[in-house]
Amino acid sequence: MADDLDITRVRGYALTPEQSVPTRYHGRMDRAAMNIELVRVTLAGGAEGAASYLSGWAGRAMGCFVNEVAAIAEQIVGHNAGRRAALTQTLLEEAGEGPWMGISMVDCAMWDAYGRAVGQPVYRLLGGYRERIPVYASTEAFLTMEEYLDVTKRFIAMGYPAIKFHMNTDPDFDLELVALITSAYGEGKVRFMTDQEQLCTFDEAVRLGQAMSKGPFDWLEAPLPDTDLDAYVALNEAVDVDILNAGNILVGLDNWREGLSRKAWSRLRFDVCNAGGISTAVKAMGLAKAMNVPVEIQSFGYQTAQLANLHVMLGMVGNTWFEHPAPSAPFDYPARSPIALDALGCVSAPRENGLGIEIDWAGVEQDAEIVFDSAA
């Protein structure tokens, strides 16, 4: 068994899936390509594991995260997937400050491969806390109010119990949207969140937070730069709505501990695909539980990324919502049977082992624009 778990090959692929749609996260940007950077590890016994991250935004050229994996391939090949957390720890110690897309993807892919090799879904290896979790629709950002109100109606009709808007980030526009949502849905059961992509000034964030606290809003996410903990502390004191970090920039156990200890955030937010993988998430969940704060793991990405995060949410106690990119179809790549919203407004884990995703690797190889192969 031990030898069967040895990693014999690691591959990376970067491509723009045919079904993908260029997307904007906030109103001040042009639509950006949604490239997928995929990692694939193969074990001696034949089991394979996969993970992914997005590129195409903020100067992240296609292939940038595949290159990160290529740079550590010599340390990956020959390592035993039974000792995946040892490799992740070593790589993180060598890497310095995060976020760590390459290392995190490799960690998730090792958990996937390990779960397949030992015949269990990852969330059951982690603890098997539950079988399903409530979902919010995570929208793109729009330039007109009509588009926001239209997708709201559409996603509610589809059965989403909550919606998170990637906001326009024009302060007046955002306040108007909050007022419209409060007036239309303030008495209903549907919950809302907003994501400001770290683009507010402090005063804008206070005004927005105060407005949101009177409406059906669960949280205000990433109003300020992730690293500005002082401002987050002041904001969290000044408003009643829950304040969340972006979770993309300031990552790692020590940073999360600092933010939570100082009460910079009401909940902890991170993405296993850039914050040290599932091996690190196990400890982050312990930290959040000890600090008595809910966790809102990020799962905006393609299926491989959604699933890695979903397994932590299902395996361990503490996370409230699953983030589903909506519309979801462009982000279903590369799964043959993607995660789907159920009649309860929840998603469940696939029944298959590992992360439970079935990938058409031949198709991926055919479409890949950039390929790395440790065996080449």
Next chain:
Amino acid sequence: MSRDLDIVRARIYAVTPANTPPYRWTGQDGFVRITDNLLRLTAANGLEGWASNTSNAPHDDGAGAPERSAADRLHEIAPQVLGASALEREAVSERLLRTCDDPRRRAESLIDIALWDLMARAANQPLWQMLGGVRDVIPAYASTPVLETVEAYVAYVGDLAERGYRAAKLHTQCDPDWDLAMIDAVHDAHGKRMRFMLDVEQRYDLRTSVRVGQRLAELEFVWFEAPLPDADFVAYRELRRAVDVPIIPAGNTLTSLEDLRSGIEGGAWDHVRTGPSHNGGLTASIRAMGLADAHGMTVELQSYGYEGRKLAALHLALGLGNCDWFEQPVAETDYNYELAEPPVVDASGLIHAPTGPGLGAVPDWERIEAEAFLTFDLKD
């Protein structure tokens, strides 16, 4: 969800192993008799998981009844695991700990560990690898009994060094003058080839702790354990300001995650001390290790007891990584009872990862059934 790993039977055994002499961990206490409490869970598909922990009662020359409150408590809550699945350990742990009113949480811990053991057996994986597999070997320290003379300590530690141990944790008389003399003598004799910890079982006051702690710092002790009552964070913080040796608590009385966080945030300790067999199990311990890691701390896990307790701590330390030492009670034979092949410390003072599935070994249940003074058998 497959129901193969649903628990259909829970058996509880309480034994007083004949190979364990009456014990005490300070010179100020009476001797106690040790009871080994074992939990054995059987799943619908026939796979089994197990766990164990010790309890004790005053030694009264064997006249009184043996300690049975731990097994009784296990009997009280074990029905809650019947029908639950090893696939949903985190949910079982949440349910049990939410309603737990026993700060020692031993029964809840054994249920959780046995479920993890069962799960890892179902995956045919050693538990430490299922947890992540950060390391496959860890240094052990010999956790000594209390001896009556300074000369006896010097000889005893010399024997440990000869057998390969590179560290020893001294349980002592807990009389500070006597303790300081003993520490100096042992260090003089063996300080070049051994490292030391001191455990005084919460029996010093602050002044004494500072006095002894200063000497431990000069002698570069690995840590000073349980000088003060676990919950006295104020005194612990004072002590840490005054001495330059790492301070850790006993870890027996503060078991909840919230208590551990309060101690850490209160600046009471340099590292955390707790153990999976009494703080709620592996599920709870994983969280404690996450909490500690986020503060740059290790969790020095307790494993003073029989093989089940040792193995649970060993797998956790190896799986999660932020634990520097494995506690091996000595004399080893005093606490080898459950297994035909107990985990062993090698000639370099190291203990290696078990290779079998789950905890890596299974007790000889027929023998334990025959020797148990108390048995419960619960079926779904």
